Amino acid sequence: MASKRFLYINRKAPHGTVYALESLEVVLIGAAFEQDVSLAFIDDGVYQLMRNQDTTAIGSKNFSPTYKALGDYDVSKIYVEQESLETRGLSKDDLMPLTYEDEDDDWAEKDSIHIVSGAELAEIIEQQDVILNF
Amino acid sequence: MASKRFLYINRKAPHGTVYALESLEVVLIGAAFEQDVSLAFIDDGVYQLMRNQDTTAIGSKNFSPTYKALGDYDVSKIYVEQESLETRGLSKDDLMPLTYEDEDDDWAEKDSIHIVSGAELAEIIEQQDVILNF
Amino acid sequence: MPVLHIVNKSPYDRNSLDTCLRLARADAAILLIEDGIYAAQKNAAASDKVQHALGKHPIYALQPDLQARGINPDNMIEGISLVDYDGFVKLTTEYDKLQSWL
Amino acid sequence: MPVLHIVNKSPYDRNSLDTCLRLARADAAILLIEDGIYAAQKNAAASDKVQHALGKHPIYALQPDLQARGINPDNMIEGISLVDYDGFVKLTTEYDKLQSWL
Amino acid sequence: MKFGILVNEGPYTHQASDSAYYFAAAALRAGHEIVRVFFYHDGVNNGTRLGVPPQDDRNISARWAELAKDNDVELILCVAAAQRRGMLDADEARRAGKDADNMAPGFQISGLGQLIDAGIQADRLIVFGD
């Protein structure tokens, strides 16, 4: 069967609701299906990638380090909308570095995060076969 | 025991979520406790009072006629914020008429709905003992 | 074939309609369902941006959700088309990508 | 004694902070919890209105929620006070009306 | 055409499950196939057999089960989301050492892979949620 293009759209902040955590669980399971996978972080979804999240004092699971494992699951197309970052006073430096090893380039370590404009993201959305929202 | 002032604040649209319905259930049960009861409708909460709601085609319970029974339960202080109406292009004529019979005025039928400014509503909030949000 | 954007939240409570309008390409359609149908009402604070969006996108609203909420079709912004659930299904066959702005 | 307003939603997703600021009297305090703490970040789109509100209201933010979300106290708007859960309880004893903007 | 449906919210609190149900019914009416309805997050709570809604209200779980039976549609609850929230079938209950289970006939518990598979099998995957 030909592979399909799956896009996971993340628009919700982490911790206030469970959607970010349970969305990440789908991405990790889905990686085994060898489809073409992309993740988009839009609006409050960009907060999911913030550095230095520490949930000790609210007692819930700190799943944020798991994003760093996405590269190992061959999930390396991570799109973050520029306008969503700007609205929140954030830049790429505020986000965790997410990388993957490019097997077509002698396993060089490369950046998974692509900061994109709304127009670019609109085009990425249109290229998909399956769009998942949580 | 001295009676307390209870304010129910309704900020959510009906039907999309169950909060409006379950909030109304509390008000009706609470009426038996002979406390001083007020209801405020703010933001999308004003949609709860729209005329002509008909849920036949979405299959859920149409609880909107129940608001008309509030007067019979001695719930007659219903505050609707003017700015919330204006933002949504609504006026009092778009809302169901809600009335009560005033026992101190020979059971004259009177209007329960008071359209208030934000400043007036802020003062009403400050006069309460217990504020319930759903 | 292009994208059908589905918006189910009130434009006064959440940012989902705004984000949808920011990210919908000119060939995409928009369907308002559940509390999203409040965006279809005319003479309201969100009406101008919806009116403007009608120049770029076909916009549909789910009639059962309008009726449930007491929004009279006469009070709808002109140019928005009403569909029932059969029409909703038909739209999802005509557009091959479905994006729900949850 | 006046009102403690509690806001638990992001100012970019919902309208609850805006409504809180519209309806909070000058003697009221505001506590940001859960996703509400994103309003405490400086140099962001909501910072100006929060800064302005600080002229009228004491504003508090729940430190455990900031820490969970990776917001560094250095990136907080100056004048907002951090409280832990013990401080949260203390605030609710000092203000005698509690209004949660759900 | 083949549809997959994802339901992210539980019964009664959000309209998502109602909207998904009416969409599913209309799709079947139009002659389409529904390859699977996948319930995730609080959506797993749609699978309870213990609900006792008021007489004058709909029974959301029973309605889903009936639609599935009449049209041979798979109703899948995500196992991880279901365990977290206390939605168990007899097998899961036994495995977890619980003294009761609460899942309704017509629903099945399975893994998240079934959601990805629905995306692969279906011509359209549609999501209903909050």
Place this chain on the structure above:
Amino acid sequence: MKFGILVNEGPYTHQASDSAYYFAAAALRAGHEIVRVFFYHDGVNNGTRLGVPPQDDRNISARWAELAKDNDVELILCVAAAQRRGMLDADEARRAGKDADNMAPGFQISGLGQLIDAGIQADRLIVFGD
């Protein structure tokens, strides 16, 4: 000081139940009394005894029950909201003709009047929700 606490959301999906728990623990630590925790809407789902959260995550229902036991706090689930959502104790299950129940020890089912009563009894009623 006497506190009443209203929890409008279920476990795990929204932070409301966690925030309410930490607030309650801090109030008790400070020597305050909690007259009642009332669970309404999806909040009733906090009362399940069938939850099987992952090993590395908190058990929200068990944590509430323990706090209540150690500090003699009433945990009340609204009966109407609970019936709608399939959260039953043994009595409710029998009355409704159901073959199982799912409520955890430490929780009780009662009417909405208990919420109003909490508002009357308590010096402060605080609401946690979505």
